[in-house]
Amino acid sequence: MVEAVNKQQKIDITNVSHSYSLDDHDLPVLEKIDLTIEPNEFVVILGPSGCGKSTLLRMVAGLERPEEGSITANGEEILSADPSRIVVFQDPTLFPWLTVRQNVELGFKIQKKKDDKAITDMLDMIGLAGFDNAYPSQLSGGMAQRVALARALVNDPSVLILDEPLGKLDSLTRITMQKELVNLWKNKQFTGLMVTHDIEEALLLATRIIVMKQRPAHIIGEFKLDMAYPRHRDSEELLKIRREIFELLGHKSDW
Numbered sequence: 713m714v715e716a717v718n719k720q721q722k723i724d725i726t727n728v729s730h731s732y733s734l735d736d737h738d739l740p741v742l743e744k745i746d747l748t749i750e751p752n753e754f755v756v757i758l759g760p761s762g763c764g765k766s767t768l769l770r771m772v773a774g775l776e777r778p779e780e781g782s783i784t785a786n787g788e789e790i791l792s793a794d795p796s797r798i799v800v801f802q803d804p805t806l807f808p809w810l811t812v813r814q815n816v817e818l819g820f821k822i823q824k825k826k827d828d829k830a831i832t833d834m835l836d837m838i839g840l841a842g843f844d845n846a847y848p849s850q851l852s853g854g855m856a857q858r859v860a861l862a863r864a865l866v867n868d869p870s871v872l873i874l875d876e877p878l879g880k881l882d883s884l885t886r887i888t889m890q891k892e893l894v895n896l897w898k899n900k901q902f903t904g905l906m907v908t909h910d911i912e913e914a915l916l917l918a919t920r921i922i923v924m925k926q927r928p929a930h931i932i933g934e935f936k937l938d939m940a941y942p943r944h945r946d947s948e949e950l951l952k953i954r955r956e957i958f959e960l961l962g963h964k965s966d967w
């Protein structure tokens with residue numbers, strides 16, 4: 713097993729505001745976001761489309777800097793991307809000319825310490841044993857996203873940043889992948905930071921749900937979920953939180 717890059721990271725987002733320039737005006741996107749993510753939490757951010765969730769994730773990943781405020785990992789400002797914090801996007805972005813194994817190997821190439829056994833174990837864990845030599849064009853959408861997850865996880869990142877990773881999958885594959893994500897999180901012990909539009913997905917996965925509203929995006933609610941996994945989507949506890957989130961977002965839960 714490859715040593716973790718930095719197994720425990722506490723992420724502090726402090727007073728973060730950000731705007732983009734759009735044509736001749738400023739578009740405020742984030743306003744005074746304060747959020748602390750403790751090691752090994754699985755935090756899911758929910759909010760309306762376009763409110764700024766991905767912008768916030770990109771900042772935690774070090775792909776963008778906030779205009780105001782700071783984001784730190786264990787007290788150190790995040791200034792650039794780092795292999796200890798890896799992002800998985802909605803599109804798996806695999807290289808079509810490389811096999812499954814070669815795509816997963818790229819995870820190691822960031823750090824130059826390839827480990828064949830770790831790749832085999834990872835492919836096994838993620839349900840792709842026997843597909844080492846398949847090319848992306850020979851995979852289903854769910855399988856391709858599993859490869860992207862395997863590529864992210866072979867490095868044992870401290871923080872796995874998931875930007876709508878299951879958004880393009882059909883609902884049945886999505887349910888399977890939700891269970892797999894929970895199992896991976898338990899096994900690999902990373903801190904999860906995920907964005908989704910799907911309230912049910914957030915309820916099934918998160919240890920904490922953050923609800924944002926636009927515009928500019930600000931945090932309007934937070935729910936701690938102490939229930940064990942696997943969770944039952946029809947449990948009273950989850951249904952209650954679901955209703956509260958719908959109301960917070962200005963909807964009735966029956967529509």
Ligand SMILES: Nc1ncnc2c1ncn2[C@@H]1O[C@H](COP(=O)(O)OP(=O)(O)OP(=O)(O)O)[C@@H](O)[C@H]1O
Binds near residue numbers: 764
């Ligand atoms: N590079 C950019 N330049 C200008 N505007 C941008 C840029 N990136 C994002 N935006 C704008 O910032 C706002 C927030 O975008 P962002 O992608 O963070 O939202 P989101 O909540 O993740 O959306 P969705 O849920 O639809 O993916 C949007 O209005 C978007 O148009």
